[in-house]
Amino acid sequence: MKLEVTTPSEREIRITRAFDAPPGLVFECHTKPELVTKWLLGPPGWSMPVCEIDLRAGGRYRYVWRNDDNGTEFGVQGEFREVLAPNRIVNVEKMDGVPGEATCMASFAPVGEGTLYTLTMQFESQELRDGALESGMTDGMSLSYDRLDDVSREVSS
């Protein structure tokens, strides 16, 4: 897996991921609605009916995902604090139905022909951080429990 998830402090989650495209293009794919809606779709069976982005310091954004089977919706919204195309974005984000806000710092660093993307999310407390990690896990529940069984077997052998 090219993706790394770490917890640099008790209130943070950091994601790093390498991409085989220059920072300009990776940045566009994160900030232009017509491109974002092509990949930020969540688990299979979900679509992204709302994707509004006002890309400037003080501008707001809103994303909504919908489960096409049962119509369940989930959204996030936030405000940009700093926009430095194509290398850096700072924004605050709030998830629907979840207390607290997270400050997100995204950097798009050129590495050779590609990009190293780093997203650091800072939460207001460890509890909220853990909640976000756990919601990631819950979303991933559409995956089977095979991995859990493997790990359990490894630990117990």
Add this chain to the structure above:
Amino acid sequence: MHVTSAAKRLDATFFALSDATRRSILLRLARGEATVNELTSSFEISQPAISRHLKVLEKAGLIRRSRDAQRRPSAVETKPIADVVTWIERYQELWERTYQQLDALLADELKTRKRSQGSRS
């Protein structure tokens, strides 16, 4: 509510695992159950100290102790450790799958842009 109890459970797990002796005890128990006496003889610490460590591990749900009053052997409980590992793993898996969709889009866009550059020149 659910998040809070899960977070508390993880706190207990991490606290129990924060001590080198307790980790050694856990590794020893991963190879097979053992009584307090057996553990005392393999670790150079007193029986009360071993008992205290076992209590912490038990409270975190990392081990279970048999009801057998004479021996009370301890054995490893794997679920809390599996929970810690999978929490981050699942988060990672979810995002990796999302970013693979971005990989595909980036490859498409690079191709399209190269083509339109080529047709212009």
